[in-house]
Structures are given as structure tokens and as C-alpha cells.
Amino acid sequence: MTDAPTLLWLRRDLRLADQPALAAAIGEGAIVPVYVLDDETPKHYAMGGASRWWLHHSLASLDADLRAVGSRLILRRGKCDAVLAELATETGANRVHCIRHFEPWWRNAERAVAKRLDLICHDGNYLAPPGSITTGSGGQYKIFTPFWRALQQQMPPPAPLPKPSSIPAPAHWPRSERLNEWGLLPTKPDWSTGFGADWSPGEAGAHHKLNGFKRHAATYGETRNLPSVEGSSRLSPYLHFGEVSAAQVWHAVAGAGGSVDTFLGELGWRDYAQTVILQLPDYGSRNGRPTLDTLPWRTGPDAAADLKAWQLGRTGYPIVDAGMRQLWATGWMHNRVRMITASFLIKHLLIDWREGERWFWDCLVDADYGSNAVNWQWTAGTGIDANMFVRIMAPLVQSPKFEAGDYIRQWVPELAQVRGEAIHDPDEAGCRPAAYPPKIIGHRAARERALAAVKQAH
Template sequence: MPTTIVVFYRDLRIADHRPLANAAARGRVVPLYVAEDPARAWAHGAASRWWLREALLDLQQRLAALGAPLLLRRGNRIDTILMLARETGAKTVVWHRRYEPDLAKEDAELVEALKEAGIAAEISDGYLLFEPDTIRTGAGTPFRVFTPFSRACLSAPTPTPPIAAPKKLESVSGPASDPLEALKLVPSRAVWPEKLASAWSVGEVSARKTLDHFLKQGLDDYAEARDRPDLAGTSRLSPYLHYGEISPRQVWHAVLAHKAAGAGAQNSLHRFQLEVLWREFSWHLLHQFPLLPEKPLNPSFTNFPWLEDDEAALLAWQKGQTGYPIVDAGMRQLWQTGWMHNRVRMIVASFLIKHLLISWQKGEAWFWDTLVDADLGANAASWQWVAGCGADAAPYFRIFNPILQGQKFDPDGAYVRRYVPELSRLDDKFLHQPWTAPASDLAKAGIVLGKNYPKPIVEHGFARKRALRALALSKGEKGEPDLFR
């Protein structure tokens, strides 16, 4: 009976896992996870490592129940796989395609190494709905604008349906696994595991339950509720998709089935499909532009006059101490749960980039370390979108007013009150701009600005003028940068 090694990475599930299904149909299965090199560029951030540990624990239990325990190994990925092939006599190695530039290169090198060793390599699609080279403009070039990209995806052949999980796996005896703790995935920040564990249930079953709950309780109102951080209006599927505990095909076909059944408002179904395709678009951009996480896609932003030495402002933003309640609520939600509502992500990103003139790369790096759903493609593309330097970007001169954004999307203040409890007793009309409240109202609410809640670290009108001046300077306009003094 032939033996096949199934290499897992960010596909930590057993359903809709074509490499696993093919290996099970062929004969004996050796499931393997090789820990990444922590020194590689864009290695998993701290919050993602916590999620990864929990997801691996779940996958270990599920694979063991099927008869083939998951092997954990450390070391060079290619050398580890070749060594395990010698240990087990495996003649085939299978895995899902990866899209990060350095990991795609590593996959290509693995294919060559296996070929030299006389071992077959099989790579399956599964992390995306559409392979990056299959969605093109009429001229055969990659899309750089989302709307025509989404239309091309929606008119393309429907992605193949998900496949069932194997009911049983035949294993081999002998190879030993490193203990999970040897992978050193627990964040050094001691409070995080407890905080994140209280906010999330990790694993393939939880991923499916989250999708089912959203289809039954959230999808119908998605178009209207998705921008409201005070409501449970989003799917919260992003971390499960990030680590492949559910596949995009499973999500896509579940939505199509919901749509075919005539359930729900069609505009909400379509809106949610577009959000899934934004993830797709981001990965396609990364495939075509490997420097997306480091360099602005629009080269005119290369010499933008960022205030890179304002460490105090960056720290205030990171800690949720800017004095703007909707910004602070978002940053505290991120720190407490490893996740932030999408509308608020845009608000806090705009504030960092345009109110504080701190580069998008610094915000991207903070999100990378603190988000449990920190996809390299989506994180880079979204930060560049807000900064106005990416594909299909919002223009830089579009500067969110954090006061108006809070009033519009958190009208009753429930979101701010949850994450900024020191403002919880303040009247709604002052909640998103507490510095305008009369002294008597502040005293009644127990607020002392500058002591138990900060005054705004920058005034909105000044920040807007400074951001527009910076844009003009980046375009070569002459004149003294007086607002930077």
C-alpha cells in the first residue's frame, strides 16, 4: 500500500482538503506540519501564533480520531519533508499551493528537491476561489481595480464544490512528532492567551458553526449592518479563513445554496460575496506585486513626508489613547480580542496615516502582530487602500473625520462604551467628542480629561490641513512645509 505525506500549512481542516482526500484514496497517510522559520520575513505575528497553536491542537485531535495523527516537526521545511519520506517510504508528497512570494519560491524548490529524490509532488488549489493567473482583464493583464475584478470573478465558472472529509485514514507506525509546546507559539504577552481564548472558539467545527450562524442570523441584514461596530453584523469568518479551518469554497457554496433557496435579501448576499472577493483581490495583487507589503504600489508615494519620529503618537494610537473615542475603542478591541470591526479598521488606519502622518507600513506591522486574521495579502492591500497608494485606492485627500464616523456608525455609543468604559456615563451627544462637553457633564460622568481619558492628541482641522499639505509636497509642490514645524 503506497504512503503519501500530506503537508499542512494554512489549511488546518479535514473537509474540502483535496490533498488529504487524494492521499486517503491512495493508501497510507502521513499528515505533517512543519513549523515556519520565526526569522523569515512576515513570520506569524503574536496573535496569529496563539490562534495557530489552538488550530493545530484541534487538527491533531481530528486527525487522530480518523486514525492518522498529525506529526509536528521543526527545521528546514524541505529537509524535514525529505527526511520524513525516507523514514516512512513515502513516494508522494501533497500540499496546497501557497501564495506569499517567499513561500511560493520555497514550494518550487521543494518540487525540484522531491523530483531529484524520485518522489512525486502534487500541489492542489484550495486557499483561493480563483487562481491568480486565471482572472485577467480583456487585455490579459492583472486587474488593479476591484469592481471590474469582482465582475470578472462573478462571471467566471463557479468554483468547484467542496469535497467531503475522509471517514478513515490509514497511517504508518514509527515516525515521532515534536511536542506542540516545542513550536513556541504562545505569545510572550502573558495576558493574551486568556483574553483571546475568551473571545474565540478555534477549530474546524467552530468555523462551520460560525458560518451556519451567520447564514441563519446575520446574512439577511448584512448590507445594512456590516458597517455598524455596535451590532453583530459581520460574519467573523476571517480568522478561520486565514488558517484554512474553513475553505473559501465552503463559504462560497454555502452562500450560493442560501441564495438558490430564495432566502435573505439579495443585496446582502451580493454584498457579502463582494467582501469574500476583496480577500481574493488582495491575494491576486500580492501574487502580481510581491513587494506589496513593503512598497507603495503607486510610486509617487515613495517620498511621502511621513513624521516617522513621532513615537509618542504611534504609542498613543496603539494603546487606544488618542482622545478620539471611536479610534480608541477600535484599538482597544484589537488588543483585547485580536480582531477589529472592518469599518473601524478603516477609521483607525485613516487616523494613523492622515491625522498623525505616520506611515501605513507601521500600521500594517502593528496589525500583523495583533490580528488573529492577519493575511499578508489583505493586510497589505487594505493599508495601501486607505493610504491612497495601492490598487483601487481611496484618494489620500479622503480624510475620515473620526467624530462624524463615530456618530454615524456608533450612533448610540454602544461600541465606544464597551471598549472605552471610562466614557460610559457621558451623554450620547458628547460621547464621540468628550472635549466639547460642559465641565458639569464631565464631572457628572466622572471624567477628567487629561487624567482618566486623554485630550485629543491632534486637532482634526489642523490634522486635515497638514495631511493635504503633505500630499501637495509629495507631488512636488513648492513652498515651506510650515505645518510640519
């Protein structure tokens, strides 16, 4: 134990239970927990609007949780290395504990902090430390299936650490900025009015969501693809912000039986995405397959108008439009519909996948650099492990196949009165309401255009 306090540098690990950096810091004495709002280090990957909404509420929740155990959260804004060095001078701290992050900007920030202070990094946000699951020759996996097979050999993850009953406080607390002054919440206009009905950011909200999911985890494989049923866990934003750890989720549901292994595979996919960005830090902006670098994406005014129609959910394809409107209203979209909407942008509209990746980055409360990039490149066929570009999803087939009628009626009110199978393609059924747009392009024409384009790239 020392008299000097330790800084606990928090980022996407906003929890008290199963928090190895916090546990290590407690062993050294007084702690100053600090969150630094750093919009400079990530550059164009500074958090989008939906993530900032979540962050505001998550930080408020974390501060309340810390105060309940004798501590508090210090808020500062600026470059992490400079802010932490300043805090160390103010408090007399000589050590910083944190959980290791793998986004390229956070790796840069950790190097910068380590040049100024004694930085101790811990693993704790994933099932296994990214980079630790290696091939027989010691290399990194690029393909998910063998990666998942190898990761399963290391499971289960270590038992989660308990929440501390108290956290030692410093003799004097440094100044903290006010959360409300950070402007994280939208005001003019406030587009987040529907978020609160779906989400309760914070550690308590995470465990409430996890406990709810446990009751039907055994049927995840049967229901996860049905947007009208909503069989997904909805844990992704809580995992992204670290309000619950992957280990906590694994241990809570692994014994559920049934098709829970399908869900555990999704947790594994999250680990896989970190392995990819560890190898290819610019995966969010550069094709994993350079052979598709010459694919002739559409540009110009017509493409821009089509992109806007996609963003607004006005494409004339009900399943696509329902997904895009759910995204805008709640900051989240059903996973099956994410694939359908992404494929539509890339292959029906022939618009660069990076345009979609950026839109999701701004609109998703679970916007995660690794997962977002890997999922978009998988759909685009440009990734190191990806669907082939020539496999083109047919939205008008996917919609009835996955029983999306009630989902469409919920999110596309113009179609709420369309009955039966006509809901999937009211244009073809001859019952499209005047308020709903016709198809932006026919499926066959879109498919032929996409296949012609990919031929030019080879």
C-alpha cells in the same frame, strides 16, 4: 495504491472537509499529515503573536480531528524543504501533496521543496485559483471592480468535497514534536486572556461560526458597518487558517437573499488581494503608486510617541481608541473601525502605513499578508486600487454616522458613563473624564498637515 506513504504538507489549510490535497493523497494510500513551523522562510513575516495563539489551538483541534478518522498530525520545526526531505527519508515517502499558497515566502518554499521531492500542488483556499481570472487580453487585473465582475462569471465555485470518514495510516508513524514545547502561547505576560471568549479555533469552531452567520447573512449589507450591532461574519481568521474554505462559505450563504451579495463581494476582495500579491510580491512593504514614495512621513520622538498612543488606544478620539483596544483584547477589530483607525494613523498622525501594517500583523488573529497589505494601501492611497490620499476620514463624523456609542462604551471603560451623543466627542461636549486623554491633534490641524504633506509628494 503504493506501499510508500504520501506526505500531506499543511499550512493555512487546517481542515479535513473540502481539502483537495488530502483527497488526492487518500487516493494514493497511506498518508502522513505534517505541519512544519517554519519561522526562517518568511523572515520578518514570521507569524505574529496573535496568529501564533490561534495556530496553537487550531493544530490541537486538527490533531484531534485526524485521530478521530484513524490518523494524526506530525509536528516538526525548521525550514520546510529540509524538514519534508528528512521526513521523506524517514518514512519512505516519495510524494508530497499540498494546497498552493501565494504569499511570496510560500511560493519560494514550494519551489525549494519541488527541487527535493515530487511536490503536487492543488488549489482550494480561494473562490477561484489566483491568477486564473484574466482580462480579455490575458493579463491580470489590478482594479477590484472589473476583477470582481469577471470572477462572478466563474461562480459558483465547485461543490465542496466531503470530509473523509477514514484516512489510511502508515505502518509506522515518524516522531512528532510536542505542540506545548513550541511556545506559541503567550505567558509573560499572557495577553490572550480575552481571546477564548471570542474564538474557538479549529474546523468545528469555523462551522459553528458559519452556521451562526447564516441566520443573518441576508442583512449583512445593512449591519456590517455598525460596530455596536456586530453584523460582520467574524469568519476571517477561520478563512485565513483554512479551517473553512471559501467555497464552503459561498455555498452556505449565497442563497440567503437580501444583501448577501455585499458579503460575497468581500469574499471576492479576499481573492483580489491574492491576485495583487501574485503580481506584486512585495506589496506589504512597497507602495503600489511610486508617486507617493516621497511623501514626508513624520519620524522622530514625537511621531514615535503618537504611534504608541495609537497602539494603546490613547488618542483622545473615542472610536479610534475603542478599535485599538478591541484589537488588543480580542485579536480582531470590526472592519469599519479598521478603516477608521488606519486612516487616523496615516492621515491624522502622518505616520507611514507600514507601521500600522506591522502592528496589525502582530495583533490580528486573521493577519493575512495579501488582505492586510491591500487594505492598508487602499486606505493610504498608495495602492494600485486605492482611496485617494486627499480623502481623509473624519472619525468624529464616522462615529455617530455608524452608531458606535455602545461599542465605545464597551471598549473604553473611562467613557462608559458618558451618555448620548457626547460619547463620540466628550472633549468637545465638555464632559471628558480626567482618566481619558484629550485629542492628540485636532481634526482640522491634522487635515491641513496631511494635505500639505501630500502636495510635497507630487
